[in-house]
Amino acid sequence: MNFYKLATFLPFFTLMACDNGPNFAELCQQHPEICKEFQEDTWCKRERTVVGFANLDHKLEASDGNKYQQLIAYEGYEKCMHHASMIEHIKLKIKKTIRTNNVFKARDQIKAISLATRDSEHPDLLYYHWSRYLNEASLDKFVALEGSELLERPNRQVNLASYYAKRDPTKTLKLLYHALELYPNEAKLDTEIFKSIASIFADRKEYKQAYVWSKILHTYAPEDTEISDKTLKNYIEGYGLNGDLLNKVADATLNKISTGTFVSPHT
Numbered sequence: 001m002n003f004y005k006l007a008t009f010l011p012f013f014t015l016m017a018c019d020n021g022p023n024f025a026e027l028c029q030q031h032p033e034i035c036k037e038f039q040e041d042t043w044c045k046r047e048r049t050v051v052g053f054a055n056l057d058h059k060l061e062a063s064d065g066n067k068y069q070q071l072i073a074y075e076g077y078e079k080c081m082h083h084a085s086m087i088e089h090i091k092l093k094i095k096k097t098i099r100t101n102n103v104f105k106a107r108d109q110i111k112a113i114s115l116a117t118r119d120s121e122h123p124d125l126l127y128y129h130w131s132r133y134l135n136e137a138s139l140d141k142f143v144a145l146e147g148s149e150l151l152e153r154p155n156r157q158v159n160l161a162s163y164y165a166k167r168d169p170t171k172t173l174k175l176l177y178h179a180l181e182l183y184p185n186e187a188k189l190d191t192e193i194f195k196s197i198a199s200i201f202a203d204r205k206e207y208k209q210a211y212v213w214s215k216i217l218h219t220y221a222p223e224d225t226e227i228s229d230k231t232l233k234n235y236i237e238g239y240g241l242n243g244d245l246l247n248k249v250a251d252a253t254l255n256k257i258s259t260g261t262f263v264s265p266h267t
Contacts, residue, residue, distance in 0.1 A: 024049045027056060034059070038077075038102045041095070043084035047077040051106075064122035071113050071128060078106035123150050127159040139163070154179040158193060165196075173200050177264035185260040191221045207239040208246060215250035216257075 028035035034055050038048055054073035058066040085099035117125045118135070126142035129135040145151050146160060157179035164172045176193050183189060198213035211232070218227045236243040256262040 024052060027052055031056060031059070038105060039098045041081075041084070041098060041102065043099070044077055044080040047073075047080045051077050064117060064120045064125055067113055067117050067120075068122060068124040068128060071110060071117075074106045074110045074113070078103055078110065081106065123156055124159075127156070131159075131162075152182060154182045154187075154190065154193075157182065158190060161196070169200050169203070173197065174264065176200075177262075180257050180262050181264055183257065183260060183262075186258060187260070189220060189257065191217055191224060194220065195226065207235075208241060211235055211239075211241055211246050212250045212253065215247060216254045219250065219254055220258075 024035075034052050037051070037055075051070075051073040054066070054069045058070055081099055081102045085096060085103055087096075114129070114133070118129055118133075118138075120126070120129075121141065123142060123145055126138045126145075128138075130139035130142060143160070143163060151157065151160060157175050161172045161175035161179070164175065176197050179190075179193055194213050194217035198210050198217065201207075201209035201213065214227055214235070215232060217224060218229070218232060233243075235241070236246075253262070
């Protein structure tokens with residue numbers, strides 16, 4: 001069975017700044033300079049919207065936290081538009097030029113914001129500069145924050161776990177569990193946590209636990225292509241597991257996570 005590697009967590013963005021905030025069309029009317037950054041294209045509309053609202057947030061409050069959100073937004077747009085630029089537009093060759101130009105604009109912004117934040121003490125930016133640029137000074141400062149209130153957020157616990165992934169699997173598991181403890185009721189969950197926990201248990205040959213966390217992933221994100229009903233069935237049969245019992249455990253565990261009542265088990 002193909003299990004998972006720990007991935008860098010990227011924050012979940014909503015398409016709107018908030019429920020009571022402007023939609024993207026209104027944003028463009030009120031702040032046309034934000035929407036003129038990229039040339040119009042039928043691809044990557046969601047990613048462009050995320051960039052727009054990240055830039056609006058930074059315009060309203062120029063903070064290191066908002067600079068980090070800009071970086072992540074631009075990265076998402078650059079990745080999407082780079083893929084789009086590889087697609088030949090048979091009738092309109094200019095489409096490829098527009099997309100390529102948009103890719104370069106996004107990369108320029110990433111470079112500029114990265115340069116402006118390289119000495120930041122913000123936890124997310126410290127991790128960013130290590131994970132993207134292997135900045136050891138940033139890494140040392142980020143790891144030094146372990147145990148502090150500043151890291152008491154799910155994404156920061158996951159980022160810390162990624163540092164320990166190859167160094168201390170037991171500690172990695174503890175940090176991932178704690179990330180799940182920090183989610184409030186009905187929050188959007190990072191599915192990479194489920195994948196990573198399953199991977200750790202698979203490496204330990206603890207197949208029951210590996211199945212439970214794979215089942216949690218599939219229940220929470222059935223559209224995820226890394227797991228399927230067939231994969232889970234084959235895993236149960238291959239290791240002679242009690243599927244009915246483990247499915248109940250998975251459902252109960254996911255319910256606790258989703259309702260903000262999950263407590264870390266002993267590792």
